Amino acid sequence: MTALVLRRLLVAIPTMFFVIAAAFFLMRAAPGGPFDSERQLAPEIEQRVKAAYDLDKPVTVQFGLYLQKIVTGDLGPSLKYKDKSVADIIAEGLPTSAVIGLTSMIVALGLGVALGVAAALRQNMPQDYVVMGLALIGVCVPPLVMGPLLSLVFGVQLAWLPTSGLSRDQYSFRHLLLPVITLALPQIAIISRLMRASMIEAMRSNAVRTARAKGVPEAGVVWRHALPVAILPIVSYLGPAIAGVLTGSFVIESVFQLPGLGRQFITGALTRDYTLVMGVVILYAGLILLLNLLADLLYRALDPRVRT
């Protein structure tokens, strides 16, 4: 296990370097800069402001300086928000994104696995068709449509739930419900389809036949013998699922007007707030690497075959 963690850390370094370099140089290649505004600055003032942020130096030099800084854990000041560091802005947006993202992942995993198992155990029966039909709809209705539609029906027409206005300090169930459902739905659909397929396969395996022959009760067969094997593809799907939730959260935050990181990233990219964009990219890339490692460790813990 230590070997795996070490190997991953070794791969993580070039990965992070690649991510940082690509994002850095692409952002610098974008036309315009953070200090272009309606109000034209006097050239000498603009020069002074740029010098203060090292923006007057060649891009490669800036990159070197930036690397030196982030190695010490300093993401630098925001170029757009006065008196705020990138770390401050991230600290403001992260809780919202994390609450929505984590809840969606938990809901998606719980419901997806449960529905998939239920469908597999009643393969080719009406229950199976209903679940798989719903799953297919879940894959095909984009969150862009589902989000506004849900908020139209439950927020505007029925007026049961608020459509926006989640505030930063209080995460009420009512405010979270619609965004979480919208974000989780595509993942529920994918996970339940995956789970159904692998559960059907597991139920046909020799291990399950042996367990039945030994006289293990059916519930024991499902819980102790089939499920631990069938869950493995879901564990390896965790990485892509995390990326999917992350991508979805960009849209969800816009649809439901949530003050999360995704919106900060987009505003940052559009206003050329270089340091903010870089900070969010570094945070998410690091998070994905870490979560992928955790998923791999979980996989090894569950599947004795890959333990060496």
Next chain:
Amino acid sequence: MSAEDAPILIAPPGEIAAPANEQIPAPVKGRSLWDDAARRLKRNPAAMISLVVLGVLVLLALLGPLLWVHNVDTIYRDRVAIAPTWANAHWFGTDAQGRDMVARVLFGLGISLMVGVVATFVSLVIGVLWGATAGYLGGWVDNVMMRIVDVIYTVPFIFFVIILMVTFGSNIFLIFVAIGAVEWLTMARIVRGQAITLKHKEFIEAARASGASSWRIITRHIAPNVLGAVIVYATLNIPVVILAESFLSFLGLGVQEPLTSLGQLISGGSKYMDRAPWLLIWPGATMFVTLLCLNFLGDGLRDALDPKER
């Protein structure tokens, strides 16, 4: 087509030495991999219906804007944001600027399909070349190439697409390239895996042993066997790309006026959904049907081309 020409999983009969003096039977019409697949596909009603619906949608997207009574960008100042009605043939209503929604949905569908197909093609070309090279050459080249794929794989693609769109301004060609350039990774992995398995298959060895040239092996044996997986992946990738483009449109980074896409229409419609829900519902429904059909067709093709998967 004779049995000799058909790509089959065992060495073509011509390459097996026939025992002397035994009468060689008249060539039987061979059933190729593709005949088999077509037969299996035809037995799948969901996939066949999807194929027909998709065909209709493609025709509508191609011919609709030419034949429909309203133009995509004609503005009817006296008929702004009217609900769907038979009058004046505004079947899907008009938008907030007074443009006919049927015309816009058909046009947007065409652009969305085009983005899906072209970006998938871009990812296909990169992915197949990358994967085939890595798989065929093997060794350290394979190692380096696939580690690069691993590295890019962990990068959340949405960041890079957004940064790319911001950097180069959004135009439709960049959308093709940007989405294509991040979707090729899975393709490369699939093709590499296939290339490695096939390299060591008995029928390839048999063909080589009986003196078939490399060219013949690649075109007759390797290509048809890889092609199946490529077609399946491409079909299932088109809806992914269409969704990705709609994400970008929603964030204001997708195709720009005067072009429009389903994603663009949906994000526009969601702004007016409490007053004019048809602006969200029609493009949304069109996109739903398109994605549903592509998924059904992709699943059907997978079952047809790779029966082992089932």
